Structure formats: structure tokens, C-alpha cells
Amino acid sequence: MRDANIMQLARQRGFEIREYVRFLDVCTRDHMTCQICHELVDLTLDSATHPMSATLDHLEPIHAMEFVRLAHRTCNDNTRPIWSQTRRN
Numbered sequence: 658m659r660d661a662n663i664m665q666l667a668r669q670r671g672f673e674i675r676e677y678v679r680f681l682d683v684c685t686r687d688h689m690t691c692q693i694c695h696e697l698v699d700l701t702l703d704s705a706t707h708p709m710s711a712t713l714d715h716l717e718p719i720h721a722m723e724f725v726r727l728a729h730r731t732c733n734d735n736t737r738p739i740w741s742q743t744r745r746n
């Protein structure tokens with residue numbers, strides 16, 4: 658998927674785009690470790706089907722480097738977003 662398509666998709670999903678986050682930059686910064694359970698993340702696992710595959714956990718509903726962290730899909734799915742815990746709907 659091209660960068661422009663990724664950014665358009667992110668906007669459609671309601672993310673504010675301040676910068677383009679490169680997935681591998683997040684993996685490198687977070688030392689290939691899930692920032693929720695602190696176990697290693699295997700980047701070779703199929704992200705569409707495997708529960709231990711890599712995802713980006715958004716600390717704020719903003720797609721920018723300082724607001725995303727590496728996480729296993731299952732850890733991310735089982736953790737309520739931090740930004741939604743402090744807001745009333």
C-alpha cells in the first residue's frame with residue numbers, strides 16, 4: 658500500500674495525521690518488544706490472523722510516533738485504549 662493510501666485510510670478512520678509513522682521505526686524504537694506485556698514480538702507472524710502478531714497501540718487517537726507503541730495484537734485487543742479511559746462519552 659502506498660504512503661498516500663495509508664494516510665487516506667488513517668484519516669477515514671478518524672486519526673489526525675501529523676506525521677507518517679513508519680512501522681519499522683516504531684519496532685526499532687521499542688526494541689521489538691510488546692510495550693504492554695514486555696515480551697518479544699515476532700514480526701514474521703501473519704498480522705491478519707495470528708494473535709501474537711505485531712500491531713501499533715495508540716496512546717492517543719493521533720497517528721504520530723510519540724503516541725504509538727509496539728504491541729502484540731492480543732495484548733492490544735485486550736487493553737482498553739489509555740486515551741478512552743480518561744474521557745467521558
Ligand SMILES: [Zn+2]
Binds near residue numbers: 693694695696729
Ligand atoms: Zn504483548
